[in-house]
Amino acid sequence: MPKILIVDDEAHIRLLLEQTLEDFEDYGVEILTAGDGKKAIELILKEKPEIVFLDVMMPDMSGYDVCSKIKNEYRLTNVNIIMLTAKGQGIDEKRGLDAGADMYMTKPFDPDVIVKRASEILNIKF
Template sequence: MTQKILIVDDEPNILILMEQVLEELEDEGVELLTARNGEEALETIKTEKPNLVFLDVMMPKMSGLQVCQIVKQDLQMNDIYIAILTAKGQEFDKQKGIEVGADLYLTKPFRPKEVLEKSKQVLGLCKNI
């Protein structure tokens, strides 16, 4: 079964950067999906059921925190790993992310290697040597 990663950000440059960071996973059969706002993200999550979601917080139509809360608490889709990826790095913001059910909270600017390693870990693609 194909594993899927959904990248959600309203900033085109971030979407492009994230796709570049994660494109090597496509060789492992991982499908990369994108969404540009909270509503689109929620629809994609419902229809595609990605294994991993990188979710921006500040977006049009619906914030990443709202999307996360709906997915984790209302829809009970706890098998979807949600990583909040945001410029909001205050402890208060992190706490909010954890409260709504985020599995991971990363702040921008992020380290591409960290994003790639975490993705491999979540999808079980780590090469055990």
């Protein structure tokens, strides 16, 4: 079963993303959530999601650190990490891509772009 993990310390952002992606559940995709970086790493290692929508600014462990651990330390290159953050400067995007992110998107995000990207990765056509 394909999986999508949403990681954000703000509950309303997690809920908004869950609602944006809920149609994927009709295609057998499981949607998981985490409110911090440590929980995200646990879930990624256990559940092996195909896609992780990852916030950058979180307490204790930033999205950059989570991404770097997953891509560089654990070498899970088949996990598509899409950083979704309010940090929109070029230097922030470079840092995210250098950490191993597959895509860097800024908030506020366009739900259509989120759905389009997820459908491309999962090869699901609506």
